[in-house]
Amino acid sequence: MFGIIVALFMIGATYIYLMFSGALDFDNPDKMERSYQINRRTQGRKNKDILKALTMLLLANIIMAAAWYAHLRFAALPISIAILMSWALALPEYWLHVPANRKGHAYLTAVQLRVIQTIFTVAGFIIFTTVFFAQNMSFKDLISYLCLLAGAYLVFSPPIKINFKFRRRDK
Amino acid sequence: MDLQSLYQSMGYFMGVPLFLVCALVLSNVFMVIAWYAHLRHKQVGIRKIIFISWGIALFEYIFHVTGSRMAYGEVTLPQLKILQELISLCAFVIFARLYLKEKMHPQQAFGFVLVIASVVFIYNGV
Numbered sequence: 001m002f003g004i005i006v007a008l009f010m011i012g013a014t015y016i017y018l019m020f021s022g023a024l025d026f027d028n029p030d031k032m033e034r035s036y037q038i039n040r041r042t043q044g045r046k047n048k049d050i051l052k053a054l055t056m057l058l059l060a061n062i063i064m065a066a067a068w069y070a071h072l073r074f075a076a077l078p079i080s081i082a083i084l085m086s087w088a089l090a091l092p093e094y095w096l097h098v099p100a101n102r103k104g105h106a107y108l109t110a111v112q113l114r115v116i117q118t119i120f121t122v123a124g125f126i127i128f129t130t131v132f133f134a135q136n137m138s139f140k141d142l143i144s145y146l147c148l149l150a151g152a153y154l155v156f157s158p159p160i161k162i163n164f165k166f167r168r169r170d171k
Numbered sequence: 172m173d174l175q176s177l178y179q180s181m182g183y184f185m186g187v188p189l190f191l192v193c194a195l196v197l198s199n200v201f202m203v204i205a206w207y208a209h210l211r212h213k214q215v216g217i218r219k220i221i222f223i224s225w226g227i228a229l230f231e232y233i234f235h236v237t238g239s240r241m242a243y244g245e246v247t248l249p250q251l252k253i254l255q256e257l258i259s260l261c262a263f264v265i266f267a268r269l270y271l272k273e274k275m276h277p278q279q280a281f282g283f284v285l286v287i288a289s290v291v292f293i294y295n296g297v
Contacts, residue, residue, distance in 0.1 A: 154282030
């Protein structure tokens with residue numbers, strides 16, 4: 001249960017991050033001036049496309065977790081059958097994953113997409129293992145997931161610039 | 172050659188079975204190609220791309236399923252997942268440099284330190 005809550009929190013944080021970065025915008029269009037309303041309409045379409053892409057990515061990642069790890073529960077299965085079953089599960093994954101990346105790439109940068117992909121792959125994995133393997137997530141797992149996500153963000157994001165110049169007092 | 176004896180003979184590094192690392196590296200080479208090679212071919216239809224990617228993914232799954240099957244038992248699920256993420260990160264960065272010609276910067280080194288720390292932490296504890 002703890003795992004599901006953490007996963008939902010991660011997904012929610014992604015949506016909130018996109019709202020702050022301006023990609024998603026849910027202001028009420030009726031309050032806007034007339035000249036802005038056309039813009040609002042395109043924003044509405046953009047919201048719809050981004051939300052669709054995000055949902056597709058999330059589903060793709062849950063299916064991917066199933067394809068990668070579901071066979072581990074059936075230890076008696078021969079390896080060749082396990083490979084073919086996993087590969088068959090991968091088809092719906094690719095069916096969702098490739099169009100989602102194309103749709104998302106119209107509005108989001110490749111960096112944003114890749115960070116979202118990393119967050120969703122961890123969240124999808126947590127959801128899948130909690131449901132299918134009935135595993136509880138430990139605090140240790142949570143710490144290493146968060147460390148992983150922070151590292152992945154640093155790897156994918158363009159260099160963060162911090163201004164080290166402090167104002168000096170005139171002598 | 173028997174897979175089990177190969178697994179035993181390859182040994183461990185920092186508590187991580189090297190057989191698993193090799194299998195995941197091979198699988199991620201194919202995965203990164205299946206996922207991102209189409210970004211340079213935007214004119215090709217999307218269905219064709221899905222099926223070509225899926226075809227490449229067969230090799231990904233051969234290595235991934237074999238590796239995780241051999242290691243599962245002494246390695247837990249979150250450990251498998253976090254090692255997989257580290258290796259897919261490395262594969263993506265190398266692929267972006269070679270194929271998509273993206274620039275690298277020193278900040279990425281800090282990111283890799285954090286990710287490696289998370290792998291070492293989940294395999295060995297503090």
